[in-house]
Amino acid sequence: MSASRRKFLAAFAAAGAMAAAPSAFATTSPWSLGVENAPAGGFPDAPMRRIHGRAPAGLEGSLYRNGPGWFRYGGSSTGHWFDGDGFIQRFAIADGQARHRGRFADTNKRRIEMERQSIVMPGFGTRGVNQAPVANSDSMNAANTSVIVVGNELWALWEGGSPTQLSRDTLETAGIRTLRSDLAHMPFTAHPKVEPNGRIWNVGFFGQRGIIWRLSPNGEVEDAQTIDIGQPSYVHDWAVTERHLIIPLQPWLHERMTAPMVEGFVWRGDQPFRVLVIDKNDYANKRIYELPPMFYFHTGDAWEEADGTIRFDLCASRNAHFIAEEARSMIRQDIGQSPSAELVMAVLHPDGRAEVRRSGHHGEFPQTDRRRQGLSRDLVALVDDRADNALGLMNWRTGAFDSFAFGAHQMMQEHLFVPKHSGGGESESWLVGATLNARERASELHVFDAARISDGPVVSWRSRYAAPLGFHGTWSGA
């Protein structure tokens, strides 16, 4: 039996009569395999097959990943990659073995759409039906963007609303995690920043209004204040230093309310890329820097030097074409070819000048050693998920760039730093992440040595199936 035939039967068995047979089995591009519906019942916990190398001694823990995993009911489709239902995956490494499981976040949106077997709710790029039952932002919360471990809880994150609480073990959904009753349904981005002491900072935005969240390591709200960021920029990710909050304000502006929301954004390429820098101890103490226009999704991290210079890396594109166009058409199997973003370093000088230093290296999903969040560092890992499908590691101090490419059949996804041992340097880390192998129609898990990326993975495991592409993840040690 062919892999696709097996996959079809597995999907059908899991979903029962509720499953609409996805229309995307005739895969035309490696990308489209990543935007097929996952089985409605998820993937039960199962061992992955080791296909290369050996697991490093002492590497034990779980990589949790999140991303959109359900896109269509028959001919009824989401209007944007970002609107698929959150599908949470756990890759657990223990005793030299790896296991995988995947499960949909059981959101209000998903319950309604499964019941009606149709896309109902509006989203970022999805119009939604007339009379869609939207009471608040969490009515359409897809819980599909990232995941974070907070205390003993696992939260699936979506930037327009509240976290969704899941079981760390079974991935079963407990429900919306309201952080404080008077702040219900407030946006909480998928990129919270955790200081080395465990304190969690996050932001959320709607138009030019924002909220700054400060949480204890266990997720209690220590402080939450609203701010005006001055312009309705799309802000997906941000950065912190020891003393400052850094909110990049790109010239892709939410200028009018319309459905779907994405159509209300306008690229203003004649305007600068502003950077709002806010004092962590006094939100009224803020400063604006200006950089040339560019589009970004993700930052690496930021740090501050003794003279007050702030640096943060980001993956920059020429414009908003991918989010405005290609991330919509890819749901219809029409895969765009816009180039990968370029890794750049933004430098904000104490005298108010600001500049961008280009690396010449391309990719997305930048990751750093999270023990150094807000602190000086050298390394940033990124994946080129377009041209070369490579994992790259940039050393900003030396200028060295180490990389490994599997080839065009492997779609690289975010790889996370996992310290080899406590107290080690950045390069004393493993880089752990997933790929989607289009040739084998299977998901894979890889571990690289950050000191020798170009040697290739030290160990690789493969699932018996292909899970949808994910966005972001987190590592939780055993």
Added chain:
Amino acid sequence: MFRSIIAAVLLAATVQTADAQDANGAIAIQLSGLQPQGQVMVQLFNNEAGYSGGQAVGATMARVNGATAQVRFAGLAPGQYAVRLFHDVNGDGEMNTNPFGIPTEPYAFSNNAQGQFGPASWADAAFTVQAGETTQRINLGGN
């Protein structure tokens, strides 16, 4: 939009009592999907301008002790009406919102009409009252 509701409730209570004997329409509103606490606050409108401008022709409230509750408007002239209501879960008399203005307490409209990012329209929420009793079943469980 519900801020004047307590005053309206007090005013409407007298109006209903006076009119109940000789008018010929009534609305029974059966609510479900409630958390058993607080109270539901209900406003009644009889035209689009009043609905949009918050000029209720009737208002009432009911304690919530279970998953369901019922309120009733009587003594109504036949015609078009619409209802909007919220579940005042914490009993403070206000429909609470978060700092961005999004309601943090359940709310609903007659016909279970939905607004997108705002109140349901009059066209979606309006229903006809004739002689006798008209029933509206409204579920707040999706909030």
